[in-house]
Each structure stands twice: as C-alpha cells, then as structure tokens.
Amino acid sequence: MTIPGNLLSPTTETVDPNTSGWTAKLNCTLSLGSGGRNGDGVLTVKSVAAGEMQARTVSSYPVVPGTVYHVFADASGTVAERIGIRWLTAANAEISVTWSLTTSAASASWHRVSVAGAAPVNAARCQVLLSSTPAAGAVNHFWENVYLGLPLRTTGNLLGFNTETTEVDSSGWMAETNATIARQAPPVTWSATAYSVGGHVIAVTATAPGNASAVTVERPVVTPGTEYLAYAYLSPPTAAADTWIELRFYDAGGVQVGVSRGSLAAPGTGWYRQRVSAVAPATAVTCGVAAGINGASAGQVLRLEQTSVIVAPTARAGTVIPYRSMSFEQDAGGWAVTSGAATVARSTPWGAYGVDGSYALTVTSATATASTLRSPLFPLTPGVGLNWRSEVYSQVTAGGWTAVRGIRWYDTGGVSLGLSSVASSAVPASGWWILTNDWVAPANATQAAIEWTLTATSASSVLRLDVASLWPALPLQHLDVDDAAAAITLTLRELPIGYLITVYRTGQDGSQTLVRGPSGLLDKATITSDLMAIEDYEAPLGVPVAYRIEIVPAAGGSIQIRTTETVTIDAGDPQEAWLKGPGQPQRNTKVLVEKAPDWSRPIEQATYRVKGRRNAVVLSGLRGGLEGDLSIWTRTDDERHRLHWLLDSGNTLLWQAAPGMGVSDMYVTVGEVTEGRIGGPAQEPWRTWKLPLVEADMPVSVGVGGTAGRTGQDLLVEFATGYDLLAAYATGEDLLFNRRRG
Known part of the structure; x- marks a missing residue:
C-alpha cells in the first residue's frame, strides 16, 4: 500500500x-x-x-x-x-x-x-x-x-507534529515535577500502516522517589463548551506503576481552570493508548497535556508516543451523550446504580473489554436481584422533534441478566417527567450485541437519562456496556436538490463504520451509474463515519433520478440495500449548458451556447489497392468517440474568469445540456481554446469561445476536491504566521488541495 x-x-x-x-x-x-x-x-x-x-x-x-x-x-x-x-x-x-x-x-x-x-x-x-x-x-x-x-501527523490534532511525535527534538515537552525528560528510540513494533507513530518517544524519568510528571510546552487554543479528547501511548516502567495522562485547560492569563485525568490500568509494560476527555470550561482559552507516575521510584521511566488533542468524536451523528459518558475510557462516566445491590465501574485491565477504546462500563451483581442503572442527565438538542433513538453495546461475561431498557425524561428544572420503557427481555448472552430502541419524548422534555432496570439471573453476574448513544431519529437517507449549483446532496445516516459502501444513481430506464466520493467512485468504499453527505455534481439535468445504496461487511456477508425518493434538478434555460470538473466542483461554470458541435468520429484505416481488383482492401481500427467544436459565449468578466479557471486544470470535464437539445451528458477533454471578442467598444464584456471537444471516459479514481479531514485548525498548528502560509502555498487553490511549493 x-x-x-x-x-x-x-x-x-x-x-x-x-x-x-x-x-x-x-x-x-x-x-x-x-x-x-x-x-x-x-x-x-x-x-x-x-x-x-x-x-x-x-x-x-x-x-x-x-x-x-x-x-x-x-x-x-x-x-x-x-x-x-x-x-x-x-x-x-x-x-x-x-x-x-x-x-x-x-x-x-x-x-x-x-x-x-x-x-x-x-x-x-x-x-x-x-x-x-x-x-x-x-x-x-x-x-x-x-x-x-512532509510530516505525517494525526489529522485534527491541536498539538504540533514535534509535540505529537518528538521526531525533531524534545522541545515540545518540559519536566514539571520531580522529573527529567529526554528522547529515546526504543525498537517498537507498530502496524505497517501506522504512519504517525514510531521512532522517537519522550522519556519521563523520576529524579527521586515520589510523583513525577511532564507537560507539553504548547498551549493550543480551545473553544469553551466544546468537548476535547486527549490521548497518548503510554509505556509504564512496571505493570503495577500508577501512570496517567491529563487534559488541562488554562485561562487567558495561563492559570489552570480545569483538569481531567485518565489513569492507565496497564496489563504489562508494553505500549497502551490511554484516553481522557473533558469539556472546556467557560473561561478556558488554551489547553495542554500532562503525563506522569504516582509514587515512582527514583530512576523509573514513563515513555510517551503520539500525544494528541482532538475534538472528541461521537459514535453517532447528533448524539447528546459526551465522549466521557459514552466510552468509559477514564472512569464510569457518571453512570451509577441508583438502587439495588449491583456495583458499577470501569473495566480492568486495559484492553480486556471494549468496543470503542480499551475499556467498558462493568456492572457486577453478587446476588440474583434487581438493580437500577442510570446515566447522567443529557440536554436534548432543541428543535429536532420528539423522536429519539438510543443504542448501547452490551456483553454478558458472567451469569445472566434480564433488562427493562428505558429513557427517563426531565424538564428544564430537572424534574422527572416519567420513564419510557420496553418490556423486560433477556440480555443476549455471548459476544457484543447492539441494543437499539426508539422513543417519543414528552413535549416539555429538555433532558434525558438512559435508565435500565437490570436483574441478575444468578449470583456473581457481570455485564459490560460500551458506546452509549442517544440521538434524534432522522431519516436514514435524504436528498436535497440545489438547482443553482446543478447538484444533489445525498445524506446517509446510521451507517455501520468499517463496512463497505457502493452508491448508484439510478435513472428511470433502470440504468445505474456509480456516484463520486472523496477518493473516487463509491464502489465498495470503506465507511469511516456513521454520517455521509455525498454531493453529486454529475447528476443529469431535468431528468428524474434516485439513488441505490449497497452496504456489505468488509469480511463479506449479506448486503443491506437502501433506496431513496426520486428528485429532479431544474434544467434551467435550455440555451445554457454546464461545464463541470468532476473532481473539483468549485470550478463548475454555466455558459451560454452559441452553436453545438458538428460531430466527427475519427478512425484509423489503412487502404491497400490490389492490382486487378476493383475494390480496395481496407483495414480499420475501432472508430473513436465524438469530436467537434463547441461554440459558447461568456457574458460577464466573472463568467470569463471562471471559464479560464475551469480550463486551467486541463482535466477531463463533464458537459451537460438541458434535455431535448440533441446531446447527452458527455465527459470531454478540451483542446486548444480560442477566445474572441464580438465587436463593439473595448469595455464590452461578452466573449465568444471555441472549445475543441474530444469525448472521454468517465474518470474513475478522481475524488471530489479538497483534502479529507483537513481544517483551518490544522493550518494554525502547522504555520506560525500568515507569511509562513504564503511561503508554503502559491495560490488559494494550492492551499485547498495541500499542494505546497516545491
């Protein structure tokens, strides 16, 4: 690869x-x-x-x-x-x-x-x-x-490349308490495709017995009210060592105003990714990461690799449950047993149980009795309706359980509005299961908590829970038509991450055409998010189309099929046509057609005149596609500049005309272009163009433009000033596609 x-x-x-x-x-x-x-x-x-x-x-x-x-x-x-x-x-x-x-x-x-x-x-x-x-x-x-x-770093990391990886030096870190720091290069086996780990690591060495710690020098900017996730690979000196990572928040004066710690429950002395999350307080301006050992012996060493701070991910788009209460990576996430004999805690050790991350919520009952498990209160997203969907992963690892699964609703003052629940049923007994339910909230509900009444069917029963989500139940697929851009946006929700997806555009005649995604045509592409918004700029004009989505497990298995309603893009003025860049839709432009091409179809032939025969022997190759000159006008300077920008790339284009104009949508390459004036004063903005077109195949591997996952925050991390940015990129387009000088 x-x-x-x-x-x-x-x-x-x-x-x-x-x-x-x-x-x-x-x-x-x-x-x-x-x-x-x-x-x-x-x-x-x-x-x-x-x-x-x-x-x-x-x-x-x-x-x-x-x-x-x-x-x-x-x-x-x-x-x-x-x-x-x-x-x-x-x-x-x-x-x-x-x-x-x-x-x-x-x-x-x-x-x-x-x-x-x-x-x-x-x-x-x-x-x-x-x-x-x-x-x-x-x-x-x-x-x-x-x-x-160029440096390969974690996309979205608020920390710079050197702080994350220490591949340049150790300047991204400083000793904080009872410690020295240095770079080391231990021989660690990583996956061949783990490109942002490996090589140098930070070593935090305790100088004397006691607590020892180090902290990042960088203080990246944060947004109050946003939840962040910090993580690093930790290698403890012993399996019994009490090692940890902290996410810290600071105000404008550099005073610490918040901290959250995730302690590693190490199963050994290898490398283990420990996570910690927290919501930035109202006065937070920056953040940092610290790591350390409690009760260290003199000379003990904690090693760190790939330190990152990112905006906390969600298991489901729109979920109201924060990462800490969803994934249980640092503690029980606020979940508690409100009645009964059961106890609740984070699983141990690292890696023993978990769907997301390396831990799970563990519910243990020493007796065959009922207990009530309740999550913290989560504010409901306003304005999304009353229909909600909950999802929790469960695994029974000892004994057995039955559960009454429900949601308890609350008003603004925290007063309970009652419990919505389903009938008691057995919790599936082996492996991880996804337990999903739909709910209708009371009209005045503004908060909710997941509440399960769990009954152990035998003594010493153990249940693991992970990846808890609660989100508005919106349509699984939805289409939006943008007539001005001649595009259709297909929104897909609740997709299974890690599965493969194929997306077809279907015509009224039953024809199926693959739709383009970020990395090319969506033909068994890996699903990386449960929410996908696919912008289809190649949908035909004025023709009803629908979409067919096929989802299949990566390891093979039965196909899930989704279909959408039928929609139509308004074709607009039939005298106008679209010229589009399939991989760079920001270049798309509409032009006024002066004259459609008179087509020719070239063919390579060799003619042999045989003596004594009337007819020649002709050897022919395969006849080529259509070729001809498209004559168009641009009416404003803006149209002229946009057409130049579109043609500058030299890439294959899509030519689309309104139905009934005698031409079908066609992928074309454009030869030497002629731009002429139409007469009149020098200020006349109209131009006449002759575009030599050659029919081409649909581009297969071209993805829809932009750099996937890259944001303005990445630029703030990578470049200290705007001058550094100007030195790295010649144009705004180069910045968009991350094409650096040289």
Whole structure:
C-alpha cells in the first residue's frame, strides 16, 4: 500500500519488485529479500566488513529550505540502526545529515525507525540514508516501508507534529515535577500502516522517589463548551506503576481552570493508548497535556508516543451523550446504580473489554436481584422533534441478566417527567450485541437519562456496556436538490463504520451509474463515519433520478440495500449548458451556447489497392468517440474568469445540456481554446469561445476536491504566521488541495 504523500516511488518505498531505488553508499552490498509487510520485498543490506554500513536512495528529491521533512522505515536486524536525511545542494553536494537516534537495542521484529528535520538554508535536494554498524562482515540488515515527505501527523490534532511525535527534538515537552525528560528510540513494533507513530518517544524519568510528571510546552487554543479528547501511548516502567495522562485547560492569563485525568490500568509494560476527555470550561482559552507516575521510584521511566488533542468524536451523528459518558475510557462516566445491590465501574485491565477504546462500563451483581442503572442527565438538542433513538453495546461475561431498557425524561428544572420503557427481555448472552430502541419524548422534555432496570439471573453476574448513544431519529437517507449549483446532496445516516459502501444513481430506464466520493467512485468504499453527505455534481439535468445504496461487511456477508425518493434538478434555460470538473466542483461554470458541435468520429484505416481488383482492401481500427467544436459565449468578466479557471486544470470535464437539445451528458477533454471578442467598444464584456471537444471516459479514481479531514485548525498548528502560509502555498487553490511549493 503506497504511503500517502511519499516523495519516494512505490518501488523505492516497498522494495517491490526490485531494489532499483537503492544503492550502496558505505561498506555494504544490496539484494532483494522477502517477508516484508508493505509488499513482500525487503531491502537486504549486507556488510562487507566490520563497521558502519550505509545505503541510500538512488535519486535525490527536491526540498524547500526551512521546511520540515519526515523520514521513516521499518527495520529488522541483529544490531541497532538509525535513519537519516542527507541534505544536498543543487549540484548534489552533501551539506549535512539529520540523523535519528540509534535504536536502544537490536530487534529482529519489524520496528519503526524515524526522524524529522528542517532543510538547511542552502539545501535544494535530499536523500534517505539507512545505517547500522555490525561487528563483522556478511551481517544482514533488512529495511522496507520507507517514507520521505512532509510530516505525517494525526489529522485534527491541536498539538504540533514535534509535540505529537518528538521526531525533531524534545522541545515540545518540559519536566514539571520531580522529573527529567529526554528522547529515546526504543525498537517498537507498530502496524505497517501506522504512519504517525514510531521512532522517537519522550522519556519521563523520576529524579527521586515520589510523583513525577511532564507537560507539553504548547498551549493550543480551545473553544469553551466544546468537548476535547486527549490521548497518548503510554509505556509504564512496571505493570503495577500508577501512570496517567491529563487534559488541562488554562485561562487567558495561563492559570489552570480545569483538569481531567485518565489513569492507565496497564496489563504489562508494553505500549497502551490511554484516553481522557473533558469539556472546556467557560473561561478556558488554551489547553495542554500532562503525563506522569504516582509514587515512582527514583530512576523509573514513563515513555510517551503520539500525544494528541482532538475534538472528541461521537459514535453517532447528533448524539447528546459526551465522549466521557459514552466510552468509559477514564472512569464510569457518571453512570451509577441508583438502587439495588449491583456495583458499577470501569473495566480492568486495559484492553480486556471494549468496543470503542480499551475499556467498558462493568456492572457486577453478587446476588440474583434487581438493580437500577442510570446515566447522567443529557440536554436534548432543541428543535429536532420528539423522536429519539438510543443504542448501547452490551456483553454478558458472567451469569445472566434480564433488562427493562428505558429513557427517563426531565424538564428544564430537572424534574422527572416519567420513564419510557420496553418490556423486560433477556440480555443476549455471548459476544457484543447492539441494543437499539426508539422513543417519543414528552413535549416539555429538555433532558434525558438512559435508565435500565437490570436483574441478575444468578449470583456473581457481570455485564459490560460500551458506546452509549442517544440521538434524534432522522431519516436514514435524504436528498436535497440545489438547482443553482446543478447538484444533489445525498445524506446517509446510521451507517455501520468499517463496512463497505457502493452508491448508484439510478435513472428511470433502470440504468445505474456509480456516484463520486472523496477518493473516487463509491464502489465498495470503506465507511469511516456513521454520517455521509455525498454531493453529486454529475447528476443529469431535468431528468428524474434516485439513488441505490449497497452496504456489505468488509469480511463479506449479506448486503443491506437502501433506496431513496426520486428528485429532479431544474434544467434551467435550455440555451445554457454546464461545464463541470468532476473532481473539483468549485470550478463548475454555466455558459451560454452559441452553436453545438458538428460531430466527427475519427478512425484509423489503412487502404491497400490490389492490382486487378476493383475494390480496395481496407483495414480499420475501432472508430473513436465524438469530436467537434463547441461554440459558447461568456457574458460577464466573472463568467470569463471562471471559464479560464475551469480550463486551467486541463482535466477531463463533464458537459451537460438541458434535455431535448440533441446531446447527452458527455465527459470531454478540451483542446486548444480560442477566445474572441464580438465587436463593439473595448469595455464590452461578452466573449465568444471555441472549445475543441474530444469525448472521454468517465474518470474513475478522481475524488471530489479538497483534502479529507483537513481544517483551518490544522493550518494554525502547522504555520506560525500568515507569511509562513504564503511561503508554503502559491495560490488559494494550492492551499485547498495541500499542494505546497516545491
């Protein structure tokens, strides 16, 4: 699988099918090995003699001075290794090398080696260096999955790349209490596709017995009332060590005004992602992350990797339950047993139970009796109607249970308006089950709590709950027509994350056409959110269409099918036509047609005149698609500029005309364009255009424009000033598509 944004070629990255992207630099020979994870091939670097051996990329790659670049690779060997960026002048003369730390130990398991650094002021190009130092000749070291490019970081992380990954240095962190901090490079096995982890980590070392902690130097801006989620991989010194991560909030003066802690229930001394969430207080302006050990021994070390702060995710779009009460990653999330013998707590240890994250809510009853479990009160979203849907994942891990599932409603003053419930039923006895119910709220309800009456059917019964959601029950699919943009928006709700989705546009004649999504046509695309809003700019004009959605488990299984109502885009003035960029709909423009093309269909033929025969022998190829000149007018300077912008890309376009005009919707490429004046004064804005069209196939892999998941917050994290932004991007369009200079 090609790493996104990699400057290296796929062959150089994966070492498949050969080693042509690599060459020996020092004391080694290279050969193709097998057993890789990103493709089977691996780069085998064999020492000629004792001492350091180095391999490098054959090619060098352009860089922009001052810009931070990131390299990583997965390695396996009998000695420790390091990776570097070799900075070169325009003449390919070496300036310097930015080296990673040497891994703290050798490992034959695949592990990540990584470093990042800013290109020197006189650097024009760079290469990747791979290095290890065996004590003898004929020692093999293996490399694969190599990346060179801009830093790969967690999308939406409020913290900068270096604070998250420490691949440049440790300046994103500072010791807080009884500790020192440093960078280390332990050999840790990560997934081959875990691109934002690996390499260097922060080590927090207790200087004396007692509590020890470190905190981020960065203080990213937050919005009061918004819930945030902080997380990091923690590696405790012992399984019994009391380690934790905190999300802290600060006011405008830097005074801490809120804190929430998530303690790790470690099952060992490996790497475990611990999460903590909290709502930013009303006076909060910034936030930070801290981590530490309680009751540490002198010299004990807590290690951290991939520290992030993001806006807290939701399990269901529109849910009113905050992350803390939905996922139980730091505690019971405010859920409590209001009557009966049962007890409630977060599961332990890390990773034993959980659907979202690594913990679950655990309800335990020592006796076969009834208990009432109730969540905190959640404010209902105003103005969305009275229909609500609840969903809770459940798993019985000991004994058995029956449950009366319900919602208790409250008014603005917190007075109970009664309980809506369903009949008692057995909780499914094995595996995780999704228990869903629909409810009608009282007209004056403004708050609600999930309330279950649980009855243990035997002593020592244990029930796990996770991913609790409560959201307005809106239509599962809905269509909105935007006549001004000649587009249809298809909204899909309550999609199963991780499943595969295929979306067709269906015509009245039964024809089915795949609809375009962010990464190309939606043909068995992976569902990453339970809510999808698909903007279809390629729907025909003036023709009734509907949509068919097919959803299937990634591992295979029965297909879920959804269908929509039929809608029609207003075709508008029949003398006007649309020219659209399938992958960049912001370029779409409407033009006035002067004259439709007179079509030709070229064909390659060879004619042979046979002596003595009247008729020639003609050998023909396949006749080509339509070709012809479309004559149009632009009536304003804005239309003219928009048409230039559309044509600038040189990409395949979609030409759409109103029904009855004698042409069908057609994908076309546009040749050399002629723009002429129509006479009159110089200020006359009308222009006449001749667009040479060649019929083309529908683009398959082109996704709808923009950079998925990237927001203005990411720009605030990556760029200190607007001048830095101007230095990185030539145009606003380059900013939109994250196309940096160089």
